[in-house]
Amino acid sequence: xxxxxxxxxxxxxxxxxxxxxxxxxxxxxxxxxxxxxxxxxxxxxxxxxxxxxxxxxxxxxxxxxxxxxxxxxxxxxxxxxxxxxxxxxxxxxxxxxxxxxxxxxxxxxxxxxxxxxxxxxxxxxxxxxxxxxxxxxxxxxxxxxxxxxxxxxxxxxxxxxxxxxxxxxxxxxxxxxxxxxxxxxxxxxxxxxxxxxxxxxxxxxxxxxxxxxxxxxxxxxxxxxxxxxxxxxxxxxxxxxxxxxxxxxxxxxxxxxxxxxxxxxxxxxxxxxxxxxxxxxxxxxxxxxxxxxxxxxxxxxxxxxxxxxxxxxxxxxxxxxxxxxxxxxxxxxxxxxxxxxxxxxxxxxxxxxxxxxxxxxxxxxxxxxxxxxxxxxxxxxxxxxxxxxxxxxxxxxxxxxxxxxxxxxxxxxxxxxxxxxxxxxxxxxxxxxxx
Amino acid sequence: xxxxxxxxxxxxxxxxxxxxxxxxxxxxxxxxxxxxxxxxxxxxxxxxxxxxxxxxxxxxxxxxxxxxxxxxxxxxxxxxxxxxxxxxxxxxxxxxxxxxxxxxxxxxxxxxxxxxxxxxxxxxxxxxxxxxxxxxxxxxxxxxxxxxxxxxxxxxxxxxxxxxxxxxxxxxxxxxxxxxxxxxxxxxxxxxxxxxxxxxxxxxxxxxxxxxxxxxxxxxxxxxxxxxxxxxxxxxxxxxxxxxxxxxxxxxxxxxxxxxxxxxxxxxxxxxxxxxxxxxxxxxxxxxxxxxxxxxxxxxxxxxxxxxxxxxxxxxxxxxxxxxxxxxxxxxxxxxxxxxxxxxxxxxxxxxxxxxxxxxxxxxxxxxxxxxxxxxxxxxxxxxxxxxxxxxxxxxxxxxxxxxxxxxxxxxxxxxxxxxxxxxxxxxxxxxxxx
Numbered sequence: 001x002x003x004x005x006x007x008x009x010x011x012x013x014x015x016x017x018x019x020x021x022x023x024x025x026x027x028x029x030x031x032x033x034x035x036x037x038x039x040x041x042x043x044x045x046x047x048x049x050x051x052x053x054x055x056x057x058x059x060x061x062x063x064x065x066x067x068x069x070x071x072x073x074x075x076x077x078x079x080x081x082x083x084x085x086x087x088x089x090x091x092x093x094x095x096x097x098x099x100x101x102x103x104x105x106x107x108x109x110x111x112x113x114x115x116x117x118x119x120x121x122x123x124x125x126x127x128x129x130x131x132x133x134x135x136x137x138x139x140x141x142x143x144x145x146x147x148x149x150x151x152x153x154x155x156x157x158x159x160x161x162x163x164x165x166x167x168x169x170x171x172x173x174x175x176x177x178x179x180x181x182x183x184x185x186x187x188x189x190x191x192x193x194x195x196x197x198x199x200x201x202x203x204x205x206x207x208x209x210x211x212x213x214x215x216x217x218x219x220x221x222x223x224x225x226x227x228x229x230x231x232x233x234x235x236x237x238x239x240x241x242x243x244x245x246x247x248x249x250x251x252x253x254x255x256x257x258x259x260x261x262x263x264x265x266x267x268x269x270x271x272x273x274x275x276x277x278x279x280x281x282x283x284x285x286x287x288x289x290x291x292x293x294x295x296x297x298x299x300x301x302x303x304x305x306x307x308x309x310x311x312x313x314x315x316x317x318x319x320x321x322x323x324x325x326x327x328x329x330x331x332x333x334x335x336x337x338x339x340x341x342x343x344x345x346x347x348x349x350x351x352x353x354x355x356x357x358x359x360x361x362x363x364x365x366x367x368x369x370x371x372x373x374x375x376x377x378x379x380x381x382x383x384x385x386x387x388x389x390x391x392x393x394x395x396x397x398x399x400x401x402x403x404x405x406x407x408x409x410x411x412x413x414x415x416x417x418x419x420x421x422x423x424x425x426x427x428x429x430x431x432x433x434x435x
Numbered sequence: 436x437x438x439x440x441x442x443x444x445x446x447x448x449x450x451x452x453x454x455x456x457x458x459x460x461x462x463x464x465x466x467x468x469x470x471x472x473x474x475x476x477x478x479x480x481x482x483x484x485x486x487x488x489x490x491x492x493x494x495x496x497x498x499x500x501x502x503x504x505x506x507x508x509x510x511x512x513x514x515x516x517x518x519x520x521x522x523x524x525x526x527x528x529x530x531x532x533x534x535x536x537x538x539x540x541x542x543x544x545x546x547x548x549x550x551x552x553x554x555x556x557x558x559x560x561x562x563x564x565x566x567x568x569x570x571x572x573x574x575x576x577x578x579x580x581x582x583x584x585x586x587x588x589x590x591x592x593x594x595x596x597x598x599x600x601x602x603x604x605x606x607x608x609x610x611x612x613x614x615x616x617x618x619x620x621x622x623x624x625x626x627x628x629x630x631x632x633x634x635x636x637x638x639x640x641x642x643x644x645x646x647x648x649x650x651x652x653x654x655x656x657x658x659x660x661x662x663x664x665x666x667x668x669x670x671x672x673x674x675x676x677x678x679x680x681x682x683x684x685x686x687x688x689x690x691x692x693x694x695x696x697x698x699x700x701x702x703x704x705x706x707x708x709x710x711x712x713x714x715x716x717x718x719x720x721x722x723x724x725x726x727x728x729x730x731x732x733x734x735x736x737x738x739x740x741x742x743x744x745x746x747x748x749x750x751x752x753x754x755x756x757x758x759x760x761x762x763x764x765x766x767x768x769x770x771x772x773x774x775x776x777x778x779x780x781x782x783x784x785x786x787x788x789x790x791x792x793x794x795x796x797x798x799x800x801x802x803x804x805x806x807x808x809x810x811x812x813x814x815x816x817x818x819x820x821x822x823x824x825x826x827x828x829x830x831x832x833x834x835x836x837x838x839x840x841x842x843x844x845x846x847x848x849x850x851x852x853x854x855x856x857x858x859x860x861x862x863x864x865x866x867x868x869x870x
Contacts, residue, residue, distance in 0.1 A: 017626060019646045145612055172607055177580055191452060209674065211454045212667045214649060231666045232647045238670060239644065242677030243759055249684065250755035251748055262777060266784045269752050276748045277789055280741025281796055287737045294736055298729050301736035302722045305743050305853050306715025312747070313686055313711045313846055317704050320685035324678055342697060349701045354712055361716055411748055418740050 018044070022051035025060075034063045046075040049084065058087050066092055070099030078105065079125035079233070082112035112227075120204050121197040123237065124218045124227030129157045133167055133185040137178050144172075158217050158225055159188040166217055166225045168192045194219045197226055201237045208234050245323070248404055249316075251276075251411035272411040279415035283308075283422050290426045293433070299366075300429055303376050304422070310354065310380060311387040311421035315413040318343060318391025323405045326395065336396075343392045344385075351384035375432045379425040386424065387417045453479070457486035460495075469498045481510040484519065490695075493522050501527055505534035513540065514560035514668070517547035547662075555639050556632040558672065559653045559662030564592045568602055568620045572613050579607075593652050593660055594623040601652055601660045603627045629654045632661055636672045643669050680758070683839055684751075686711075686846035707846040714850035718743075718857050725861045728868070734801075735864055738811050739857070745789065745815060746822040746856035750848040753778060753826025758840045761830065771831075778827045779820075786819035810867045814860040821859065822852045 025033045025048065037045045037060070049057065049072060061069060061084070069088075073081040073096065085093050100106035108126035115121025129147045131140045144157065156169040170188040178187055194217045195204050208216055208231060218227040244255055251272030256265055287294065287304070294300055322339075355377035362373035391413055395405035460468045460483065472480045472495070484492065484507060496504060496519070504523075508516040508531065520528050535541035543561035550556025564582045566575045579592065591604040605623040613622050629652045630639050643651055643666060653662040682691070686707030691700055722729065722739070729735055757774075790812035797808035826848055830840035 017628065017646060141611065144608075172611075173579075176576065176607075176611070193452065205670075209667075209670050211452060214665070214667060230649070231670065232644075232649060235640075235644050235666065235670060235673060238673050238677070242673070242681075246677075246681060246684065246755060246759065249681065250751045252752055252755065256756070262780045262784065265756075265777075265781045266788075269749075269781070269785060270788060273745065273748055273752075273785060273789060274792065276744050277741065277793060280738070280744050281793070281800070283740040283744075284737035285800070287740075288734070291733055295730065295733045298726055298733075298736075299723070301729055301733075301739065302719035302726075303715065304736065304739045305718040305722075305857060306712065308740050308743065309711050309715050309718075309747075309849060309853055310708065312744075312849065313708055314704075316685040316845075317687055317708075320681055320687065321691070321700075324681065342700075345697045346700045346704070349697065350704060350708060353701075353705060354708060357709065358712060358716070365716075365720070410751075414744065414747065418744055422740060 018047040019051045022048050026053060026056050030059060030063060033060055037064075042071060043075050046072040050076060050080045054087065057084070061087060066095040067099050070096045070101075073109070074100060074102050074105050077125045077127050078108040078112055079123060081105075081109045085109065085113060086117065115197065118201045119197070120195045120199045120201065120218050120229060121227070123201055123204070123233050124197070124229045125233075126227055128215075128217070128225075128228040130160050130164075130225060131157050131170065131184050131188075133159050133161055133188065134183065136181055136183045137175055137187075138180045140175060140184055141180075144175075156192075156215060156217075158192075158228070159184055160225050164225055165223045166192065166194055166219050169217070192217065194223075194225075195229070196221070201234075202241050204229060205234050205237050205241070209238075245404070245406040248406040249320070249323075249410040276411055276415050279418055283419055286419065286422050287426070290430065293426070293430055297372075297429070297433060299369075299372060300426075304425070306358070306376070307379060307383055307421045307425045308418045311383045311417035312414040314347070314350065314384050314387040315391035315417040316410075318347075318388045319395050319405075319413050322392055322395045326399055326405050339392060339396075343388055347385050347388035350388075351381040354384060355381040371432065375429050376425075378432070379421075379428040382424045382428065383417075383421045386420055387413075390417060390420065453482040454486045457483050461488060461491050465494060465498060468495055472499075477506060478510050481507040485511060485515045489522065492519070496522060501530040502534050505531045505536075508544070509535060509537050509540050512560045512562050513543040513547055514558065516540070516544045520544065520548060521552065550632065553636045554632065555630045555634045555636065555653045555664060556662070558636055558639070558668050559632075559664045560668075561662055563650075563652070563660075563663040565595050565599075565660060566592050566605065566619050568594050568596055568623065569618065571616055571618045572610055572622075573615045575610060575619055576615075579610075591627075591650060591652075593627075593663070594619055595660055599660055600658045601627065601629055601654050604652070627652065629658075629660075630664070631656070636669075637676050639664060640669050640672050640676070644673075680839070680841040683841035684755070684758075684845040711846055711850050714853055718854055721854065721857050722861070725865065728861070728865055732807070732864070732868060734804075734807060735861075739860070741793070741811070742814060742818055742856045742860045743853045746818045746852035747849040749782070749785065749819050749822040750826035750852040751845075753782075753823045754830050754840075754848050757827055757830045761834055761840050774827060774831075778823055782820050782823035785823075786816040789819060790816040806867070810864050811860075813867070814856075814863040817859045817863065818852075818856045821855055822848075825852060825855065 025036065028036070033056070037048065040048070049060070052060065069084075069092075073084055076084070085096065088096065097106060097110065100109075112121070112124070112126065115124075117123075129144055131143060135143065140157070156171055157175065158166060159168045159170055161167055168188040168190040169192045170184060174187055174189075193207060193211050193213060195207055197218050197220050199207075204216065207213070208229075213231065215228050215230045217225055218229060220226050240255075247255060252268050253271045256268045260268075358380055359373045359377040362376060363370060366372070394413060394416075398407060399405040460471065463471070468491075472483065475483070484495070487495065504519070504527075508519055511519070520531065523531065532541060532545065535544075547556070547559070547561065550559075552558075564579055566578060570578065575592070591606055592610065593601060594603045594605055596602055603623040603625040604627045605619060609622055609624075628642060628646050628648060630642055632653050632655050634642075639651065642648070643664075648666065650663050650665045652660055653664060655661050687703050688706050691703045695703075793815055794808045794812040797811060798805060801807070829848060829851075833842060834840040
């Protein structure tokens with residue numbers, strides 16, 4: 001690249017998969033990437049842009065004129081084009097749009113920009129093949145030939161009536177296997193699963209997983225076919241949602257990754273840490289309330305970490321199970337009372353094992369302090385029960401109010417259970433040791 | 436169903452999607468499900484079985500004769516058939532296999548059973564369409580017609596040489612658009628991504644996401660085409676792996692869900708809880724070591740939860756970020772020293788904000804205890820630094836040793852950081868307060 005050997009670059013990239021070229025560009029300096037992209041054939045450059053990671057992409061785009069960007073976007077599928085426009089500033093976006101030559105493509109992209117990013121409308125593409133129910137196989141194949149220019153991958157062909165309303169689908173295979181005079185009406189399959197344009201992308205993923213779909217048609221309120229979503233886009237959605245949940249669980253409030261700036265990382269991490277600190281200060285106030293008892297029996301302080309840690313661990317386990325079953329909603333979920341009884345049984349069993357173990361260990365290690373050992377193990381038992389109760393119901397409540405329940409299994413539960421654990425511990429100690 | 440109205444059941448299920456029928460069966464009693472499955476056409480029943488959830492499926496299978504199961508399995512894709520055989524006891528499995536009528540299918544299934552369940556071989560299917568490079572378009576379409584009977588969805592058609600080695604692929608679209616005398620050799624695309632049969636399923640998912648593939652051919656060591664994996668199977672893999680990681684993070688040692696038995700749930704949860712308890716007991720011993728100092732300055736006990744909780748939260752955040760970047764490995768990862776420096780900066784910034792806040796709050800709430808406030812905030816600052824260091828490096832080390840790094844961001848980090856936090860806290864207190 002340094003030698004600016006144009007032919008060499010073109011040749012050596014020939015036949016290399018675009019995803020691999022994109023990975024190479026991610027590694028190059030900005031000037032080098034820009035240089036290579038300008039060199040390449042426009043269609044190839046457009047394909048590579050789609051594969052770049054978002055941070056690199058935004059930087060690269062800033063280096064190009066809006067006219068260049070407009071040309072590339074017109075060579076992309078409408079959904080990828082819309083994604084790229086979403087990365088631009090409002091001013092640039094309007095300039096790029098005004099540069100579009102292809103009226104149809106630009107209308108498609110503008111339509112996509114109107115939908116919320118994380119709904120079916122936001123991830124669908126306008127490129128799909130539709131057949132009118134009145135066509136025969138020959139007409140359809142001709143239409144496929146015509147439409148196929150714009151459509152990268154053909155999955156199903158959607159069958160519509162004259163009002164463009166979705167009636168069903170017919171597979172390419174069936175069309176090939178049918179006699180050429182057969183009318184689409186006679187071979188199409190009415191059993192088609194579609195999603196409404198405003199459905200959340202996570203639910204689109206659930207639908208596609210449930211029915212094992214490779215693509216799903218998107219319809220508007222009047223059942224008019226407006227787009228399709230392919231499974232490779234959904235694969236990214238599933239991964240993103242999983243990453244988001246894991247980050248929510250670990251108390252990171254924004255979706256960040258290791259490559260983000262120090263400031264952005266700090267901002268994403270501080271909020272929940274501060275909430276944890278406030279919880280800690282409340283806990284300190286709480287223990288302070290029992291200062292007198294504590295100064296009489298200093299050993300009470302020894303087991304504070306044991307109680308709070310176990311409360312936290314039990315709470316996280318319980319809430320994780322609930323969060324996962326909420327994510328994989330099935331029509332026939334456990335009822336609230338079933339959940340309660342099962343959670344109670346598991347907690348009783350766990351609590352019993354743990355407190356007997358702790359009782360034994362304290363007696364063993366600290367000699368004949370049976371009463372004290374009893375205090376710790378009774379407190380532990382109660383904390384396990386309470387934490388498991390909290391862990392089960394907090395995500396259910398959050399979910400009811402439309403908040404991501406994964407939040408519950410993170411710092412929220414830990415902080416709440418710390419306080420709860422301390423309260424139980426000192427109350428049990430106070431009443432049993434009469435201090 | 437109670438009325439045993441055969442025609443009514445058949446009719447009302449006609450045209451209903453198999454995934455929906457499966458969901459209904461999940462809800463019925465065992466007798467009812469068995470009754471309905473026996474009523475239905477064999478192919479439909481086989482399709483429904485595939486969609487049942489694993490627990491229901493195992494139960495249902497026990498109600499049927501091995502001969503009945505064999506008939507169904509022969510009607511399934513080879514990968515689904517192999518999955519069902521894997522659910523049976525060894526004895527039943529052999530009986531079912533001996534009942535197979537279709538020699539080819541049974542060989543395919545037996546081959547699949549030989550591969551590890553979570554490798555490319557374990558999730559691939561034997562149903563795919565291959566074309567010899569020497570065929571022309573007409574021959575290929577005829578072959579597709581012949582082979583298509585067994586292949587539910589056609590994505591790409593794989594092109595092989597006479598030794599069945601993978602050369603490339605050609606899309607159905609290209610075949611339709613080509614003239615009928617064109618030889619496959621002249622239109623196929625050499626740029627095909629394949630995966631080796633022993634590749635871990637998680638890496639298969641990464642490959643498919645990277646290259647946006649709807650299906651990927653699987654080859655053996657000699658580059659012979661042995662199967663294909665479709666993206667809908669990978670969707671399940673991505674979801675499973677994400678669920679597994681989340682469970683590992685929350686200290687659940689087996690993959691369980693809310694519907695499992697109380698005993699199974701308890702067994703999955705107890706191990707990490709016990710490790711937490713042992714950590715707590717060690718912590719107790721540790722604090723006991725400073726008993727004298729603690730009895731002089733009881734207020735030290737107040738801030739134990741604050742220190743341990745913050746250590747835990749910081750550790751979990753750091754390790755989550757590392758775990759996620761390990762999961763989304765790219766060729767150009769941050770180097771160890773880059774990670775270290777960035778982690779250090781973020782930790783310094785977070786630590787500074789948190790300790791200044793705590794210092795201020797303690798002075799505000801507890802009056803003129805400046806020296807004591809200094810002890811707590813210095814300890815807190817050190818804990819944030821150490822916990823972030825531990826959180827960054829533990830998953831890297833675990834990953835090096837081939838252990839799932841998600842384990843690190845769970846109870847392991849919490850327990851280790853509790854102990855570390857206590858140590859730092861009391862050492863700082865001891866030296867600054869000279870107790």
